[in-house]
Amino acid sequence: MKKAYLGVDVGSISTKGVIIDENKKILAGEYLYTKGDPMNAVRTLLRRLEQQFDAAERTVVAVGTTGSARKLIGAVLNAAVVKNEITAHAIGTTNIHPDVRTIFEIGGQDSKIIILRGGVVTDYAMNTLCAAGTGAFISNQAARLDIPVEEFGAIAMRSNDPTPIAARCTVFAESDLVHKVQIGCSKEDICAGLCRAVVLNYLNNVAKGKKIEPPIVFQGGVSKNIGVVRAFENETGQEIIVDENGHLAGAFGAAILAMRSGEERPFDFAVTEMDFKITGKSCGRCANNCEVIRVFRDGEMIDSWGNRCERGAAKA
């Protein structure tokens, strides 16, 4: 039986999965919305991946997880590797574009820039306290303008004169937007203005002080917005590469890391059909009152975390 490796990337907005062979060839790939329920999203993800996968020929021997729910899903899937999304994205992307020097990534609530030289990450930055200029911002503004978020970019592309909009803060941007609508700016110009605002916000905050050199790869859900891609091209004066598999880069990287770990653990596509329960409880044993998270499978605790000290260590 030949071997295969599964990578799962569970983010705030979307859940991604990739199965690769030992030559890093993608055998199956899937993308769906998390909808606030990572367990259910992964259950659906695995069912769909299983359909694309020839279980008679290969077995999944190791799982890697990444994304904000990586620890939880890592516990559930008995993952060999649980890795942060920056490393996973960098590894996934360099395996698709070996010469990449800059990665822009704008997701649902995070935005990041990763700088690579010679295929090695040399620097990165992430948004700090607030989520201005991320996917959540565009979704909110699209809803306000009554435009499906999927059409937002295409509408922006029809504009010749993007409306200037302050995008430093979502709350200010909203009042600015209301004002621009009232003074009669067209939807096209406002959409294009918002795309430009997202890009300026990103370049002036997350990417500030970083040397942006081509080739530039743009990833994350917002990279599907053609209006933002064009605004990035205008502002940087560089070609922006958006890969059709770009949204799978994190999961792809996680799968590669699982393969590299050399650690093999039994995996079953039906694992998520088992009875999993997740609890978050305040510890209460000291003044820190940490929120301790416990994961139970069929009533048995398989993992726990969140405690700052030993007093909060959950008993298995």
Added chain:
Amino acid sequence: MTVGIPRAGMYYRCGVLWENFLRSLGEDYVVSGETNKAILEKGSALMADESCLSSKIYMGHVDSLLDRCDCLFVPWLSNFGADGINCTRFRAYHAMISNIYRERAPKLLTYAIDYSGTQDMKHAGDEETAFMSMAKALGRSKKEIRDAYRAAKQISEEDFARRVAQAEAVADGEGTKILIVGHDYSIYDAYIGRPIIKAFQNFGMKLIDANLVDRRQAQRDFRKLSDGTLPWTVSRELLGGVVRYRDRVDGIVLLTGFPCGPDSLVNEVIKREVDDKPILYLLQDGQDGLAGVETRIESFTDILTYHGNGER
């Protein structure tokens, strides 16, 4: 009389001096416990909203001491003459404590460091003179205070020199090394900095505190990264620490409690002037979850180790 010392703010810079001074005089004193969530929440409720995380923590420590001491030790550390000034917060704590506890009016034991002499504090001057001003409050002769101060000063300077030597040894030693740049009251606070330090150490990183430099040398060195107008003493020393250690570390971590005026300038200077090392900026705002911080620490560690191995 029991003196209460808040384990916050300038305690991390002057604590050895303060404790040895009081011990040498045979005074009873108590230092508040390590910062925890209850202290932070209490301090946040007491302090003005827009205060920084560290001053909220400070006030939480003050509150935790009220029932355990007869007077609070709250020095007024304003400026160090040509060596720069302190953050305004450290000139405000008396007024804030007096205002927050108007009814209770806790007794304060204090001395003033103000080389400019322009403030209306009566005993402005150098540190020894400033300590002498506590003679009356402590019911001691000037000689007793002077002897206790001099003994304590020697111990504290030896202690600091020993810590600097340790930092130098780490910088000259093996391993993946990270320079951590932040106020000592952030770095060593049990709620802000220590979980971060522990996380880096769990990844096998060696940490060097940028505060641990020869302070005279740092007062000269900071000008290599910034012009001479940078006002804050501690910020100058941190830049001096960057100059001293930058070539011997693999990466730099900027640790800031939100919001910090001096850090907002100094972090920017470092980000612009140090272009040959990966820099991680960690902004702490009393978040409960450590998940976001863990992501940043893990990925930064990956960068430093993969970089070293040349691995993809």
